[in-house]
Amino acid sequence: MTLPLKTTALLATLAAAGPLAAQEGANGTSFVEEFDRLDTARWYVSDGWNNGAHQNCTWSKDAVKAAGGKLTLSFDARPAGDRRYACGEVQTRKRYGYGTYEVRMKSASGPGLNSAFFSYIGPTDKKPHDEIDFEVLGKDTSRVQVNQYIAGKGGNEKLVAVPGGADSGFNDYAFVWRKDRIAYYLNGTLVHEVTDARKLPTNAQKIFLSLWGTDTLSDWMGRFAFAGPATMEVERIAFTAEGGPCQFDGSVACLVN
Structure with missing residues (x-):
């Protein structure tokens, strides 16, 4: 993987900064998951509830399948x-801190749907709501x-073009989270960087993958119409702790750490 000069320069800056202390409560370590099966020691399957009135579906264990190197999350009229x-x-059972978060995924399509890879912690875990997101809105899969x-x-939203469309094939999404910055990558290219301390989460978080829909957030996600x-x-998801060794070829962490 050949990275542009801007990306290479940023990675050199991040590496020079050196490892920083992990956040309090961060108990997860580096891993690579390729979903030959669903490892329930690592993953908790949301089942039997929804996240509020804005969500038109109920999380269901039957909508989660893992086999043959692929995790499939579904949305259906059931x-x-x-x-x-x-x-x-x-969602992961453990919490993760500074490091490199990466996923290789193909999104769903359709207005009112949201294909998401993100980290999150909040009131249910007796912490403030901190979150870092990649979300593909099914109304326009040309952007993430x-x-x-x-x-x-x-x-703090920013839309980034996904060449060819996020639903037409697999793309690599990654963010590098450090104490002083977050850097977002699409297919190995730096697409956004945040250094304002007021916009940087500080609490260790769980890692989530989700597909959900809405009847009410049409201005954001599009007018839902079930088709x-x-x-x-998802073919792969990985977390590499800050300063940890590179875990697979092509990983952003190979250059950051």
Whole structure:
């Protein structure tokens, strides 16, 4: 993988900064997951609830499948809980801190759907709402949205073009989270960098993969119109702790750490 000069220069700066102390509560270590099966010691499958009135589907274990090197999260018209639709989500059982977060995924398509790779911690874990996001909105899969929440405050969205479309094939999404910056990458290229301390999360977080829909957030996600089952597919997800060894060829962490 050949990186542009701008990306190479940033990676050199990050490496020179050296390792920083992990956040309090960060108990997860480096891993690479290629989904030959679902490792339930690592992953918790969301099942039987939704995240609020804005979500038109219920998390369902039946919407999560892992086999043959691929995780599939589905959205389908199947009654679940108090919703007409069922959708899939997995989250790590452990919390992770500074390091490189990477996923290779193919998004779902369709207005009102959201294919997401993100880290999150919040009130259910007795912590402030901190979050770092990659989200593909099914209304326009030519772009991916990156964003951060700090103590529940968002408003840091940036849309990045995905050549060929996020739903037409697999793309590599990554963010490098350090104490003084977050750098976002698409297919190995730096696409966004945040250095303002007011926009940098500080709390260790769990890692999530999810596919969900909405009937109400149409200004953001598009007007929902069910056109048949939809799927989000993931071939690999990895976390490399800051300063840790590179874990696979092509990893952004190979150059950062």
